[in-house]
Amino acid sequence: MNTECPLCKNNEIDLLYTISSEKAARHFKNLTDIPTDKFKKIIENLWKSKASNINKCNKCNLVFSSPFVAGDNNFYSLFYDNFDNYPFWKWDFEETFDKLKKLNLKDNSQIRILEIGSGNGVFLNKLAKEVASNEQIFCTESSEYCIKELRRKGFNNVYTDLSKIMENSEGIKFDAIFMFQVLEHLDQLDYLLNQIIDCLSFCGDIFITVPNNYQRELYERMKIYEDIPPMHLSRWSLKSFQTLANNNNLNIIDYKIEPQKYFSKLFRLAFFLSKQCNNRFIYFKIKNKIFVKLIRTLYIVYKFIINIKTIFLLHRKIYGTSSLVHLRKLNE
Numbered sequence: 001m002n003t004e005c006p007l008c009k010n011n012e013i014d015l016l017y018t019i020s021s022e023k024a025a026r027h028f029k030n031l032t033d034i035p036t037d038k039f040k041k042i043i044e045n046l047w048k049s050k051a052s053n054i055n056k057c058n059k060c061n062l063v064f065s066s067p068f069v070a071g072d073n074n075f076y077s078l079f080y081d082n083f084d085n086y087p088f089w090k091w092d093f094e095e096t097f098d099k100l101k102k103l104n105l106k107d108n109s110q111i112r113i114l115e116i117g118s119g120n121g122v123f124l125n126k127l128a129k130e131v132a133s134n135e136q137i138f139c140t141e142s143s144e145y146c147i148k149e150l151r152r153k154g155f156n157n158v159y160t161d162l163s164k165i166m167e168n169s170e171g172i173k174f175d176a177i178f179m180f181q182v183l184e185h186l187d188q189l190d191y192l193l194n195q196i197i198d199c200l201s202f203c204g205d206i207f208i209t210v211p212n213n214y215q216r217e218l219y220e221r222m223k224i225y226e227d228i229p230p231m232h233l234s235r236w237s238l239k240s241f242q243t244l245a246n247n248n249n250l251n252i253i254d255y256k257i258e259p260q261k262y263f264s265k266l267f268r269l270a271f272f273l274s275k276q277c278n279n280r281f282i283y284f285k286i287k288n289k290i291f292v293k294l295i296r297t298l299y300i301v302y303k304f305i306i307n308i309k310t311i312f313l314l315h316r317k318i319y320g321t322s323s324l325v326h327l328r329k330l331n332e
């Protein structure tokens, strides 16, 4: 079968690895405690197969799953019911907010702002306090729990997707659009990008954050796989964003990687290694908690020693957790 890059349509791609539905289901089971079989059934239904390939496009560097199919309501509802750690204020928000302040949108009653996938509204709350009124703020969110939270916080322009906003407010144009850790979850890229460009005003700004590709690649050298479909379908590098910009009449204003202390990067890596350890030793069913902790610590120390070069590399600035791209629509 001829696989095509969902971003640039090139078909010169490299297969990085294949992931089975069983392995993907186990990954999500560990996040939710919902039985592997339940996830496996939903995943195989989405994939129409028992495995998914993870490919890299030779032209735009996008890493993407094939089939390129996002998790549906059946899939995500398993998370919403069992997942209460929606994000607090973080680097993605702080960096975007700083950039937004420089755009000087405040006190302009004409501006419209949109966040796609706004979770429980941490970022929007700050905007409502310092940049725009609740009436000027629009958002999309599919989780029922989050929609209720957003309404409770006084946001009335809450929609389940962008097409509903466009249906309801014909011809609406946004001055700034935000997507924090959302793009990597979505399929139908062409449809989504067309909609976004359509409702973005001339010289309007888009802020997108995604997991940093360099850090993910480094993790994968240690067999830590966190971009698992159907949750994460794509991995974006600066080159992929350049392609997105060129194809959609956008300019890249800035691209930034989250600055992080070496210690926090090591701590994060240790956390993923402890998860890896749990997965590897799950079949032994050891009940003694102290013994489990001891095994886990030894495993992390062992992994740090055998991967000492990689551990050392982590101090480099390119290995932060998130990356942010600031795009602007060209005026023509």
Ligand SMILES: [Zn+2]
Binding pocket: 005, 006, 007, 008, 009, 010, 057, 058, 059, 060, 061, 062
């Ligand atoms: Zn491509």
